[in-house]
Amino acid sequence: MSPVLLLTFVALYFLILLVVAWYTSRNSNNDSFFIGNRNSNWMLVAFGMIGTSLSGVTFVSVPGTVGAGAFGYFQVVLGYFIGYFIVAFILLPLYYRLNLTSIYSYLQSRFGITSYKTGALFFIISRTLGATARLYLVINVLQIFILDNLGVPFGLTAFIILLMILLYTFEGGVKTIVFTDTLQTTFMLLGLVVCVFYIMGQLSFSFAESMTALEAKQFTKIFNTDVNSAGFWLKQIAGGAFITIGMTGLDQEMMQKNISVKNLGDSKKNMITFSVVLVVVNFLFLLLGGLLYLFAENNGLAVKGDDLFPTVALSHVPAVISIIFIIGLISALFPSADGALTALTSSFCIDIIGLKRRADWDEAKRKTVRLTVHITFAVIFFLLILLFKFINNKSIIDIILKVAGFTYGPLLGLFCFGIFTKRQINDSKAIWVCLAAPLIILGIDFVNNIEWYARQLKLAPETMQGIQQLSENVFGKFKIGYELLIYNGLLTYVGLMLISKRQSSGDAPLTNRSGNDA
Template sequence: MSATFLFSFIIGYFLLLLGVAWYTSRNSNNESFFIGNRNSNWMLVSFGMIGTSMSGVTFVSVPGTVASAGFGYFQVVLGYFLGYFVVAYVLLPLYYRLHLTSIYNYLQQRFGITAYKTGALFFIISRTLGATARLYLVINVIQIFILDKLDISFPVTTFVILLMILLYTFEGGVKTIVFTDTLQTSFMLLGLIVCVFYIMHTMDLSISSSISALNEKGYTKFLNTDINSSGFFLKQIIGGAFITIGMTGLDQEMMQKNISVKTLKDSQKNMITFCSVLVLVNLLFLFLGGLLYLYVSANGINIKGDDLFPTVALQYLPSFVGVIFIIGLISALFPSADGALTALTSSFCIDILGLQRNATATEKQTKKTRLTVHFTFAIVFFLCVLFFKWLDDKSIIDIILKVAGYTYGPLLALFSFGIFTKRKLGENIGIPFICIAAPLFCYFLNKEAATWFNGYQIGIELLLINGLITFAGLWAISTPPNHTATEVTYGSE
């Protein structure tokens, strides 16, 4: 298949996004960028969040895990499902009651400026690393299969893609992303469904016969009962739940879309609808992975892991399937990158620079600052993607989960300490030190766990362990409540 032919579809897709961005950003202002004027349609937000949550990592990596782990990833997905209910019925009511634009404002109201800045900085670090790792994975696939053949270098590819994202997000922000994410999720799911049914058709399989064939290969096994394994089902389910609470409920990128919905009730409907569909979509990706392994086995193709889906789609299936794959892949790329760039800009402007607290700043001055921050984060994204390329690590999904475990743990502790206790922290200088010390301790614990605990391996429960250690440290430096009206109000929420 011609690389130029595929590249033309990427350009056409971007022009479509630019047209949607132009239409949705008309008459937009800073409130449109930060919070979508609190008037987003909950059904659009729910559908668009599927693409944001899944990203290119799910699109490329999840099918590739089936040969080694079967449907084991579905244990984590069940944990995600439970975690979304906590987000919907514990965190969202809190955010709406306090009318937050940045969710980290809760930490300021509950504890003070030190906890507030600490929480926001941990989000900025985590989201920057996580988003650029996802971005690198997809850009690298496009580079290897298309742009290398056109003699376009990786840095040029990265620069152009980030420029594309800048062009359609710098004006409308959240208001635009709600619509572009919906469009991109549609294309991503279209690519998934077409590939599933085409491979079934090619191999003359029905749904029932496909499941039987996958059962015979052992691919559908998903329950891991080895307690020492990092994939033990209780670790995966509990860890998945806390990953969701941290990476969705305590993440400005995900929550700024939810709190852009007009009412709490609609936002909760969005969350529950979204998580129900997400379970089915992840199951379909695993099903696709099993079909792909059946296909390569039947055709004597030696390929596995992250290379499985792109290699089969672009080198062994007809051109129209390859085009749909590429559109689906870049549809998985943009939602995770554009939302992260917008959320990081919002958090830095509101939480670190305090734009909303600056009553003297005009709309024009605020916009100028916002645009400067937005461009700066695009440069940071560019440098981070080049760093991941330099690392040339094949386990990007492992990097993402580890980053989440180390950086969202302190956020989980700060929010749970505020919600479930009434103790005070004040402007305690120990807050950032504890939030840094806990992940460092977890790093050494993770390295030595098998030696110290008779072969026990820490998996995605690292986030929970990190959060518990941080929580204990916060308790140690906190003071009992004085039962003032303010403390009772925020401490009980």
């Protein structure tokens, strides 16, 4: 497949996004950027959020996991499904009742300014690392299969793609993203469905025959019953549920789109519809992964992991399928990046700078600050993408979920303590609790999963022998999995309890207050 032809389709796709951005950003203002003027259609938000939640990581990494873990990732997906209902019926009502632009301003009304800024800071760290990891994965695929052949350096590729994203989110923000995400999700799902049916056709399988062949290779196994394994079903489902609560319900990027919907009822419909569709789509990605491994075996391809789908789609199928794959891939790339860039700008402006509290700033001044922050985060994204290229990990999805376990844990602890207790904390000490909890959990997880950390840090086997022995002495065969976020949240909760006291009887429950962000 000609790299020039593929690059041409990428350019044409981007031009379509620019046209949509121009149309939707007309007469936009700061409220358009931050919350879409609270006028977003719930069906568009639900559909567009599929692309945001899946991203290029799902598009590339999830099919690759089937070779080593069969359909085990579906355990996490079931957890996601449970988590979305918790978000819909516990967190969304809270956000709408308080009429929030930034969800972290809840922490200010409940605890104080330190807790508020601590929550926002952890979101900024979490989303920056997660978004750049996702971006790196897709940019690296484009680089290896298209741009290396044209002599374009990786740094220039990353710069141009970030510039594209910056251009179409610069003015409209959420108002634009609701529409561009809908477009991009459509192309991503089209790419997925076409690839599934093409590979099935090449293998001469019907759906039933595909499942039979995959079962014969033991690829369809979902539930892991080894309680000591990191993949044990209960750990995976519980971890998936709390990952959803953290990475969706406590994430400004995801909630920014939900609270841009007109009312709570429509926002709930958005979340429930989205959760059902997401389960089906993730199953299709796992099915595709199994089919790709069968295809690779039949064609003598020694490829696996994150390299599997791109290698087959760009080197061993007709040109039209390669084009559909590339369009699907970049459609998976942009929703996770544009939403993150917009949400980070929103959170930093509202939560850290206090843009809405600056009574002495007019609309023009606020817009100048917002655009400056937006560009600054684009530069940070660029630098972190270069860092991920230096690390050059082959399975990005593990890194993203591991990082989420540390960075969303304090947010989980803060919100749970605020919602489920009436105690008041010593606000000035909140940041120390939220820093101590993930550091303690990091130390525990480092000992427990030393093999994983050794691979990431490229440590020599002899370097880790002492820690490996310590791990076996302390934990035996038990391995911490995706439930890491739960341990982190619990430790944060306990720490907050230690720095708290009962509210005096005269104090009204702060969670019932309504009003705009402070």
